[in-house]
Amino acid sequence: MPAYKASIRDIQFVLHEMLEIEQHYARLPGGEGLGRETIDAMISEVARFMERVVAPLNRSGDEEGCHWSPEGVRTPAGFKEAYDQYYESGFGSIATDEAYGGQGLPPSLRTVLSEMVGAANSSFSMYPGLTAGAIAAIQDHGSEEQKQAYLPKMNEGVWSGTMCLTESHCGTDLGLLRTKAEPLGDGSYAITGEKIFISAGEHDLTENIIHLVLARLPDAPAGTKGISLFIVPKLAIDEQGNVGDNNGVQCASLEHKMGIKASATCVMAFENARGVLLGEPNKGLRAMFTMMNHARLATGMQGMALGVLSFQGALEYAKERLQMRSLTGPKAPDKPADPIIVHPDVRRMLLTQKVIAEGSRAMAGYCSMISDLALRLPETEEGKHAEAQLELLTPICKAFMTDLGSEACNLGVQVFGGHGYIREQGMEQMIRDGRVLQIYEGANGIQALDLLGRKVLADGGARLKGFIGRIEALCEEHRGDEELKEFIEPLERLHPEWVGLVSEIMERALQNPDEAGAASYDFLSYSGYVSFAYFFAWSAAVAKRKLREGSDEAAFYEAKLLTARFYVRRILPRTRALVETMRSSASDLMDLDAEHFSF
Numbered sequence: 001m002p003a004y005k006a007s008i009r010d011i012q013f014v015l016h017e018m019l020e021i022e023q024h025y026a027r028l029p030g031g032e033g034l035g036r037e038t039i040d041a042m043i044s045e046v047a048r049f050m051e052r053v054v055a056p057l058n059r060s061g062d063e064e065g066c067h068w069s070p071e072g073v074r075t076p077a078g079f080k081e082a083y084d085q086y087y088e089s090g091f092g093s094i095a096t097d098e099a100y101g102g103q104g105l106p107p108s109l110r111t112v113l114s115e116m117v118g119a120a121n122s123s124f125s126m127y128p129g130l131t132a133g134a135i136a137a138i139q140d141h142g143s144e145e146q147k148q149a150y151l152p153k154m155n156e157g158v159w160s161g162t163m164c165l166t167e168s169h170c171g172t173d174l175g176l177l178r179t180k181a182e183p184l185g186d187g188s189y190a191i192t193g194e195k196i197f198i199s200a201g202e203h204d205l206t207e208n209i210i211h212l213v214l215a216r217l218p219d220a221p222a223g224t225k226g227i228s229l230f231i232v233p234k235l236a237i238d239e240q241g242n243v244g245d246n247n248g249v250q251c252a253s254l255e256h257k258m259g260i261k262a263s264a265t266c267v268m269a270f271e272n273a274r275g276v277l278l279g280e281p282n283k284g285l286r287a288m289f290t291m292m293n294h295a296r297l298a299t300g301m302q303g304m305a306l307g308v309l310s311f312q313g314a315l316e317y318a319k320e321r322l323q324m325r326s327l328t329g330p331k332a333p334d335k336p337a338d339p340i341i342v343h344p345d346v347r348r349m350l351l352t353q354k355v356i357a358e359g360s361r362a363m364a365g366y367c368s369m370i371s372d373l374a375l376r377l378p379e380t381e382e383g384k385h386a387e388a389q390l391e392l393l394t395p396i397c398k399a400f401m402t403d404l405g406s407e408a409c410n411l412g413v414q415v416f417g418g419h420g421y422i423r424e425q426g427m428e429q430m431i432r433d434g435r436v437l438q439i440y441e442g443a444n445g446i447q448a449l450d451l452l453g454r455k456v457l458a459d460g461g462a463r464l465k466g467f468i469g470r471i472e473a474l475c476e477e478h479r480g481d482e483e484l485k486e487f488i489e490p491l492e493r494l495h496p497e498w499v500g501l502v503s504e505i506m507e508r509a510l511q512n513p514d515e516a517g518a519a520s521y522d523f524l525s526y527s528g529y530v531s532f533a534y535f536f537a538w539s540a541a542v543a544k545r546k547l548r549e550g551s552d553e554a555a556f557y558e559a560k561l562l563t564a565r566f567y568v569r570r571i572l573p574r575t576r577a578l579v580e581t582m583r584s585s586a587s588d589l590m591d592l593d594a595e596h597f598s599f
């Protein structure tokens with residue numbers, strides 16, 4: 001397993017130089033007074049902790065896995081100590097409400113932490129990640145009494161959280177769920193049903209586990225309109241907040257899975273477990289969406305994080321591994337062969353990993369900045385505009401960044417050759433750990449439908465045009481700058497094409513709804529590549545300005561320009577194939593009868 005080293009300089013580039021985060025914080029409730037020194041000190045502290053405490057448990061956690069017994073689930077050695085330190089350091093409550101034990105800092109600071117914890121140890125990141133999502137849902141939809149009862153202990157890390165949606169017969173289609181909630185007459189409910197695939201459903205890290213469970217009330221309408229959300233603690237909690245006996249919540253077994261083996265993925269049985277309603281009856285999905293949107297951005301970041309770790313491992317290896325000579329003559333004549341980084345095809349792989357890491361980091365940074373605005377200034381025009389952009393970018397972030405993260409991890413194995421395929425080097429673990437990111441939190445195909453259907457076609461492209469406004473502003477600012485032309489011109493061509501594709505798909509979908517389904521995945525990928533082109537053009541503009549100002553970090557900024565150039569010339573052309581496939585008819589997919597797929 002490569003030793004994780006946080007990408008501090010590049011994180012600072014995105015935060016300080018692209019996003020100008022200090023100015024953003026200066027006008028954000030909770031961000032006042034956060035100067036560069038404080039931000040950088042926090043980044044360094046988080047980096048140190050992740051590198052020294054969390055990353056060393058990545059390989060051992062994968063090998064040991066979690067263990068089930070009737071008494072509960074044991075996480076791998078070292079997890080409990082690291083988890084306690086994580087919360088003692090305040091990492092679990094950075095951006096949560098101060099009134100309930102949080103620190104009230106801007107949510108975007110959590111993004112930096114998400115990248116680092118995800119790269120250091122994907123399995124470990126699940127436990128605080130689920131708790132953060134549950135906190136967000138209770139914060140947004142809970143009564144004052146519920147917030148007082150649950151949030152302080154969750155912020156402290158003494159209690160953790162889960163989200164319990166999936167049942168064996170219902171994953172994507174939550175309208176099918178069967179778990180029941182019977183009123184007990186005292187304002188609480190008896191929850192009965194079985195949930196599968198529940199991350200952090202049972203473990204030995206905390207005193208109690210607060211499950212957020214989707215269930216149906218007795219007279220609930222069928223489908224998604226009849227789903228309510230309940231807070232169901234594992235151990236009963238009395239009025240003073242003390243935990244007592246088991247509340248009818250059992251982990252029936254652990255799922256045996258391909259990766260994230262140190263994350264306990266549980267089958268959970270609820271047997272007349274006492275719970276309370278969170279939010280309104282039959283509006284559970286709305287409340288759960290707070291948690292899911294939080295989790296979707298976090299999942300995109302996990303994809304980026306694994307890509308970063310894989311890139312770090314591959315880069316180090318490519319500088320050391322000696323095989324063959326460079327096509328243009330020996331580069332290390334004193335050695336028996338050249339390091340493989342001299343070969344163009346190895347560079348193709350490394351640079352692809354690099355643009356995936358840096359493009360994703362910029363996109364995640366931008367999304368976290370607009371989520372600050374949407375969450376902290378919701379009533380302002382700026383906050384509403386940010387919310388609309390976030391709705392558009394969330395499915396792209398989730399699906400595109402996990403697809404590319406998976407591509408990066410595959411390339412990482414390829415750079416190592418056969419040594420990547422065997423377990424010893426740890427490169428294959430990243431493929432296994434990362435594969436689920438394309439599946440959970442709404443499979444990527446569902447993200448594509450969400451993007452095209454709900455976020456683009458449903459509002460006639462209004463949200464998309466909002467984001468394109470940002471792209472146009474960047475183009476406007478740098479139009480005529482010969483040195484930035486190679487980055488700005490493609491954007492000037494692509495953003496009208498993006499809008500045009502929406503009109504084309506809309507027209508075809510009006511005749512045949514399958515046309516939208518057939519175009520959706522290509523549309524999402526296209527949207528991802530164009531968004532990345534915007535972030536690379538933005539980073540190139542910053543780098544060029546720094547070079548013109550005579551920065552003493554010329555090599556860093558030159559590398560930024562060359563990386564952006566690689567993206568525009570070698571990755572962005574993937575949009576051409578996507579346009580062709582998007583324009584092709586749905587009949588290519590639908591004409592073959594299901595029974596004739598195979599003979």
Ligand SMILES: Cc1cc2nc3c(=O)[nH]c(=O)nc-3n(C[C@H](O)[C@H](O)[C@H](O)COP(=O)(O)OP(=O)(O)OC[C@H]3O[C@@H](n4cnc5c(N)ncnc54)[C@H](O)[C@@H]3O)c2cc1C
Nearest residue numbers: 163164165166170171172197198199440441442443445446
């Ligand atoms: C490791 C792990 C951890 C998980 N953690 C949690 C958790 O903490 N809590 C929780 O509630 N769940 C959790 N899940 C469940 C996860 O969210 C689901 O697996 C996921 O939502 C997909 O549901 P499914 O597996 O039933 O697949 P299905 O819904 O059966 O889908 C199968 C395939 O069909 C596609 N598909 C389905 N419907 C459509 C459609 N209309 N159009 C196009 N394509 C479609 C899907 O994209 C997918 O590719 C976890 C799963 C795993 C593997």
